[in-house]
Amino acid sequence: MRILAIVCARGGSKGVNNKNIRPLLDKPLIAYTIEYLQKWGKADKIVCSTDANEIAIIARKYGAEIPCLRPPELATDTSPKLPVLQHMLTVCEKQDKTVYDIIVDLDPTAPLRKLIFIQEAFERFIHSDANNLYSVAKARKNPYFNMVELDEKGYAHLCKESDVTRRQDAKTVYEINASIYMYHHNFLLHAQSIHSKKTIIYEMPELASIDIDREIDFLFIEYLLKNEVFIFD
Numbered sequence: 001m002r003i004l005a006i007v008c009a010r011g012g013s014k015g016v017n018n019k020n021i022r023p024l025l026d027k028p029l030i031a032y033t034i035e036y037l038q039k040w041g042k043a044d045k046i047v048c049s050t051d052a053n054e055i056a057i058i059a060r061k062y063g064a065e066i067p068c069l070r071p072p073e074l075a076t077d078t079s080p081k082l083p084v085l086q087h088m089l090t091v092c093e094k095q096d097k098t099v100y101d102i103i104v105d106l107d108p109t110a111p112l113r114k115l116i117f118i119q120e121a122f123e124r125f126i127h128s129d130a131n132n133l134y135s136v137a138k139a140r141k142n143p144y145f146n147m148v149e150l151d152e153k154g155y156a157h158l159c160k161e162s163d164v165t166r167r168q169d170a171k172t173v174y175e176i177n178a179s180i181y182m183y184h185h186n187f188l189l190h191a192q193s194i195h196s197k198k199t200i201i202y203e204m205p206e207l208a209s210i211d212i213d214r215e216i217d218f219l220f221i222e223y224l225l226k227n228e229v230f231i232f233d
Contacts, residue, residue, distance in 0.1 A: 001126075004100035005043035006088050007033050007064060009108050010075050011052030016218050020050075020108050021058050025225055029212070030055065031062040032111040038063050040118050043104060045096070049088045051075035067091050081105075082191055089188060102126070103183045109212040110179035112221060112230055113204065121180050121202035130200040131187040136174035137209035144170040174201060177209035 009020040009030050021028040030048070037046045048059035051070040060066060068091055074084050089103055104122070106113070117135070125133040141147050143159035145166075150156055162170065180202060187196065207230060212218050224230040 001101045002098060003043045003045075003102045003104060004089060004092055005037045005046045005104045005106065006085055007037070007046070007048045007059070007106055007108055008081060008084055009048055009050045009052075009055050009059065010070070010079075011050065011055060012075070012077065016212060016215055019212055019218065021055055022218070024111065024218070024222060028058050028062075029111060030059060030108040033106045033108045034059060034062045034064045036113065036115060036118065037104075037106060039115055042122065044100070045092060047088060047092060049084055067095055082188075082194065085183070086189060086191075089185075099185060101185050103185065103188050105181040105183070107178050107181075107211070110177065110210070111212075112208045112210055112224070113179050114208060114232065117202070117204055117208065118180060121182060124200065124202055125182045128200055129198060131184055131196045131198045132191075132194065133180070133182040133200050133202055134194060135177050135180035135204050135209075136201045137177045137204050137206050139173045139175045140206075142170045142173055144173070174203065177204060178211040179204060179209060 007030065013019045016022065020030045024032070034046060037043055046064050047067055048056065048064040049070050050056050050059065050066070051072065056066045056069065067088070070084065071087070074087055085103065085105055089100065093099055121133060121135060144162040147159045148156040149159050181194065183191070210217060210221055212221065
């Protein structure tokens with residue numbers, strides 16, 4: 001079984017400027033994810049998909065390979081991620097003259113994942129018949145209890161019709177935390193969505209699931225690490 005690990009890091013960022021390489025304590029943000037993949041030790045190849053030379057230089061410094069720079073059409077603000085993964089998988093297999101059975105995608109903007117989370121997710125995935133896996137956390141809001149949407153007349157209604165009157169009685173729902181993704185080769189090559197009839201989840205704690213999308217997210221993670229509220233493996 002051959003495993004390809006991909007770290008996707010686009011150059012542009014609207015929410016947090018240059019967030020992928022911005023220093024978090026003593027090293028660039030992307031370094032945490034690359035180093036965790038190295039500690040995990042099961043990937044046959046660790047690569048970074050980026051369109052930016054500056055990111056490529058830093059990713060190489062911390063141990064990731066750069067098979068090529070990402071094409072501009074896959075590096076826009078609206079570019080979906082699946083084609084990026086499919087592109088990198090195709091490039092690596094052509095260059096290496098091999099087939100990668102499992103593709104692991106770790107997002108650099110979720111630096112608080114622990115090594116044990118990657119391993120547990122991997123074990124769950126390879127011992128299932130699933131096409132893919134993604135990590136989640138229990139949702140902070142529940143559409144069966146207190147989330148509403150507007151109809152065509154502008155009136156508010158529950159997202160999910162329900163007679164639940166207490167949050168504790170609502171169905172458990174999860175939010176994808178943009179941390180860990182795993183795919184089987186054939187599924188990823190032809191996938192148009194990360195959701196399939198055979199998709200499974202790996203649940204992570206809320207604190208470890210923080211994804212940096214805004215400046216306050218970055219500052220909050222920095223606070224957690226500086227004050228040792230969150231401690232890495």
